[in-house]
Every structure is written in structure tokens, then in C-alpha cells.
Amino acid sequence: MPKLIPAPPCQRCGRIYADGFDGVCNACRLSSQRNYDRAYDSVPHCDCGRKAVIVVLVQVGTEGAYTERMALCKRCLKLEEELFA
Secondary structure (H helix, E strand, C coil): CCCCEECCCCCCCCCCCCCEECCEEHHHHHHHHCCCCCCCCCCCECCCCCECCEEEEEEECCCCCEEEEEEECHHHHHHHHHHHC
């Protein structure tokens, strides 16, 4: 079984993120497009609605067709770790 792989943080602000492009979170991209001097506050949320503590990389599709980022809260992270243990 594969292990959970933590996703790298944003290259500009260093925070975890679920949505972005080329290693930069959407908050930093939006800040640069609007000439805003600091990044917007963006905290990823787990699918259950709680704040995420980690973002992991997940292979999606047959034979790992592409990689997707999945934000996990403490409880869901524990469930995922038990699943892959």
C-alpha cells in the first residue's frame, strides 16, 4: 500500500495549499494579479469542513494518471494513516 506523501508548500509564502499552479498557491497568484502587497489569507479545509493540518499528494486514475492535492484535518489524517497502515 502507498504511504501518504506530504505536498510541498507554496514557493512564495511557504503555506500549505490545496489549489494552485506551478508550485504557487491561488492566494499568492491572486495577490500578484491585483498588485496586493501581501498574500490573502487562505486556509485549506478538509472535505469534512474542518481546517486542514496537512495537504497530501494522491494518485488519481488507473495507474496513477495524474496527481491531485488532498487537504486533511487531524481526524481524517488519522483515518487515512490507519487505512494505509
